Amino acid sequence: MSSDSDLTARARIRDAAIALFTERGIAGATIRDIAQAAGVSSGLLRHHFGSKEGLRDACDEFALARIAQVQTRFVGSQMLGPIPPDVLPLQQYLVRALMDGSPRSTEMFRRAVDQGEHLLGDLKVETGDLRAFVAVVGAMKMGMFLMRDQLSAVLGEDVGVPPGYLRILRASIEIFRQPLLTPEQADQAMRALDRISLHEGERP
Amino acid sequence: MSSDSDLTARARIRDAAIALFTERGIAGATIRDIAQAAGVSSGLLRHHFGSKEGLRDACDEFALARIAQVQTRFVGSQMLGPIPPDVLPLQQYLVRALMDGSPRSTEMFRRAVDQGEHLLGDLKVETGDLRAFVAVVGAMKMGMFLMRDQLSAVLGEDVGVPPGYLRILRASIEIFRQPLLTPEQADQAMRALDRISLHEGERP
DNA sequence: ATGGGGGCTACACGTGCGTGTAGTAGCCTA
DNA sequence: TAGGCTACTACACGCACGTGTAGCCCCCAT
Numbered sequence: 001m002s003s004d005s006d007l008t009a010r011a012r013i014r015d016a017a018i019a020l021f022t023e024r025g026i027a028g029a030t031i032r033d034i035a036q037a038a039g040v041s042s043g044l045l046r047h048h049f050g051s052k053e054g055l056r057d058a059c060d061e062f063a064l065a066r067i068a069q070v071q072t073r074f075v076g077s078q079m080l081g082p083i084p085p086d087v088l089p090l091q092q093y094l095v096r097a098l099m100d101g102s103p104r105s106t107e108m109f110r111r112a113v114d115q116g117e118h119l120l121g122d123l124k125v126e127t128g129d130l131r132a133f134v135a136v137v138g139a140m141k142m143g144m145f146l147m148r149d150q151l152s153a154v155l156g157e158d159v160g161v162p163p164g165y166l167r168i169l170r171a172s173i174e175i176f177r178q179p180l181l182t183p184e185q186a187d188q189a190m191r192a193l194d195r196i197s198l199h200e201g202e203r204p
Numbered sequence: 205m206s207s208d209s210d211l212t213a214r215a216r217i218r219d220a221a222i223a224l225f226t227e228r229g230i231a232g233a234t235i236r237d238i239a240q241a242a243g244v245s246s247g248l249l250r251h252h253f254g255s256k257e258g259l260r261d262a263c264d265e266f267a268l269a270r271i272a273q274v275q276t277r278f279v280g281s282q283m284l285g286p287i288p289p290d291v292l293p294l295q296q297y298l299v300r301a302l303m304d305g306s307p308r309s310t311e312m313f314r315r316a317v318d319q320g321e322h323l324l325g326d327l328k329v330e331t332g333d334l335r336a337f338v339a340v341v342g343a344m345k346m347g348m349f350l351m352r353d354q355l356s357a358v359l360g361e362d363v364g365v366p367p368g369y370l371r372i373l374r375a376s377i378e379i380f381r382q383p384l385l386t387p388e389q390a391d392q393a394m395r396a397l398d399r400i401s402l403h404e405g406e407r408p
Numbered sequence: 409a410t411g412g413g414g415g416c417t418a419c420a421c422g423t424g425c426g427t428g429t430a431g432t433a434g435c436c437t438a
Numbered sequence: 439t440a441g442g443c444t445a446c447t448a449c450a451c452g453c454a455c456g457t458g459t460a461g462c463c464c465c466c467a468t
Contacts, residue, residue: 009415009416010415025229025231027229027231027232028231030454030455030456031455031456031457032454032455032456040416040417041416041417041418042417042456042457043416043417043418043419043458043459044415044416044417046456046457046458047414047415047416047417048415051456051457052456052457083400098351098354099350099351099353099354101353106354106357109354109357109358110357110358113358125378125382125384126378126381126382127375127378128374128378129371129374129375129378131358131359132359132371132372132374132375133375133378133379135355135358135359135372135375136348136355136372136375136376136379137379137384138351139347139348139350139351139354139355139372140344140345140347140348140376140379141344141347142347142350142351143343143344143345143346143347143348143350143351144340144343144344144347146303146343146346146347146350147302147303147342147343147346147347149303149305150302150303150310150313150343151339151340151343153310153313153314154313154314154317154335154339155335155336155339162400162401166397166400166401167333167336168336168339168340168343169397170332170333170336170394170397171331171333171336171337171339171340172340172344173385173390173393173394173397174329174330174331174332174333174337174390175337175340175341175344176383176384176385176390177330177383177384177385177387177390178329178330178383179380179381179382179383180329180341180380180381181377181380181381183381186377186378186380186381189377190374190377193370193373193374193377196287196366196370197366197370213445213446214445234424234425234426235425235426235427236424236425236426244446244447245446245447245448246426246427246447247428247429247446247447247448247449248445248446248447250426250427250428251444251445251446251447252445255426255427256426256427
């Protein structure tokens with residue numbers, strides 16, 4: 001907050017937009033509020049980005065570029081080192097933008113699934129539908145971000161910033177470290193789904 | 205669709221509202237659109253529900269009651285029998301309403317976490333933070349619903365209705381049946397998080 | 409010094425929103 | 439048959455939104 005005034009107005013607008021888009025969704029954040037948060041007139045926003053859609057596009061592009069930048073830095077060493085603190089809000093923004101139907105991030109999600117499909121193809125996951133497997137894992141991870149407010153309410157601290165954020169990250173690691181269903185439970189559930197499929201098929 | 209006209213106008217408004225709220229979010233769906241979808245004037249909507257917030261409340265109440273009804277029917281037999289086809293849209297609505305900050309469903313989420321905490325307390329999950337564990341699992345499941353459009357785009361079929369819906373359900377069972385991280389990977393990730401926590405602590 | 413262009417503001421425009429008001433048709437009760 | 443209540447419609451109000459326009463200031467190249 002202290003060095004906000006050091007940034008160019010364009011950057012301040014972009015940062016404010018990312019924050020408000022994340023917090024209220026694309027439709028929920030207004031141009032006027034973003035301009036006020038950035039300390040500029042709403043006209044300037046239009047001057048720099050043309051329209052709300054243009055601003056959103058610029059935010060998408062910025063976030064994707066920044067994340068790609070830190071991503072590739074650690075592409076060799078499996079687990080990444082200290083994550084720069086500025087990327088967390090960007091991740092949260094991208095997830096929210098994705099859910100709100102940004103074309104750019106939809107494309108990004110598709111690429112991530114494609115990539116994950118190839119990556120996991122070599123590993124030993126047991127699945128009859130690798131693409132759905134990868135896509136659903138992605139959707140689940142994003143659920144953590146999308147339910148930020150509710151998780152924060154239930155856990156008693158803001159899970160969008162480090163102390164609480166680390167807490168849910170730890171929980172997610174614990175979740176993925178162990179099977180949550182026994183083979184018997186899983187088989188039973190699968191059979192229940194098969195039964196539904198059959199009933200679906202015989203109806204029309 | 206055929207028997208829509210058999211329902212009372214009030215019920216048709218409620219159903220249309222649930223559909224549009226789910227599809228576009230609470231803020232994104234307008235009273236006028238809902239009224240048109242229900243085939244009534246927007247004034248009638250106001251007459252029956254008082255305000256948009258009142259309509260939303262009625263939708264929450266209806267969905268929660270209906271789901272509680274089928275939930276308790278199968279409380280004894282672990283895995284439930286055939287799920288009535290009308291509850292799937294209601295689940296999707298509740299998740300969306302929850303993310304959009306409905307007070308009623310926030311309370312429901314809290315209760316679900318409380319209950320899950322007690323339920324899993326007896327089971328043998330390995331976690332140092334049971335409440336976060338339960339809450340994050342819940343958030344992850346909801347991610348599947350929230351990312352409906354993106355999952356549908358990536359998988360090439362609508363995952364909000366049975367053929368595609370069963371596909372992602374199967375995937376989620378596969379995901380929870382097996383560990384996705386080896387103990388070594390999990391420990392490594394945990395240590396990485398610990399390191400971040402320490403760095404957080406020394407900064408201020 | 410001067411002219412021009414980019415950063416920036418102020419303000420007006422049209423639209424669609426949730427809401428408010430007035431009034432009508434039809435049924436049930438007395 | 440008169441009265442009133444409920445379901446329902448038409449329409450206007452005020453507001454906030456995204457957008458459009460006109461113009462100011464200041465820096466910098468000529």
